[in-house]
Amino acid sequence: MGDDVTVLGRSFRVTGVSDAYGNVFNSLAFMPLDAFRAYGSDAISYVLVRAQPGTDPGALARRIEADVPEVTATIRSDFARQEIKVINDMATDVVAIMNVIGFVIGLAVMALTMYTATVARRAEYGVLKALGARTARLCGAVITQAVATVALGLGAGVAFTLLVAAVVPRTDIQLSLALDAWAIAKAAAFAAVITALAAVLPVVRIARLDPANVFRRRIA
DSSP: OOOEEEETTEEEEOOOOOSSSOOSSOOOOOOOHHHHHTTTOOOOSOOOOOOOTTOOHHHHHHHHHHHSTTOOOOOHHHHHHHHHHHHIIIIIHHHHHHHHHHHHHHHHHHHHHHHHHHHHTHHHHHHHHHTTOOHHHHHHHHHHHHHHHHHHHHHHHHHHHHHHHHHGGGSSOOOOOOOOHHHHHHHHHHHHHHHHHHHHHHHHHHHTOOHHHHHHHHHO
8 A cells, every 4th residue: 555556657656455356367456547548548448337226237238239339238247257258268278177187186096096905905805715704795895995985085185175265265365265065076976986996906806816825925
């Protein structure tokens, strides 16, 4: 507040600061119309019109377009939709690609973790099979481990996201994070499918496991 800033070669004094009009892509600055015209340009992108109470916004927009030449009048909801589309066209594709890459990496790590954890206990499964445990029961143990892995990973991910969503608004980063039930369900479904596929190969190996071979290797 009170500082001087240079805009297009002219000096202006900051008379107010707001944190409600910035985002990760750009920020907004407001100045009097007369100061803007002092640049030698009468170009105006938007004019905000406030309707009288009880006025139909759609009818008012049509009346403005009929009375003012070369002007497009848009109600607030349509204008917001158009601006959202502009932002989406500029950066959402990049963010979506990064999101998909991170999601795939997370699923790959989960699948590798599940496979490694199962193979590492191959000897224990062999002992259980030698003691009379049925293959179905061993496969059930693998599936239970997979379900526990998904549940713990999903819980940790949701907790971390909620923590970040609570911390970010307290910083200067103009970013809003939201977590809805559909996103959680989608992540859980993908994680369950990938983890189940990762457990298929160990399950097949356990089904074919010969306890005698396990004991021979341990003795060796």
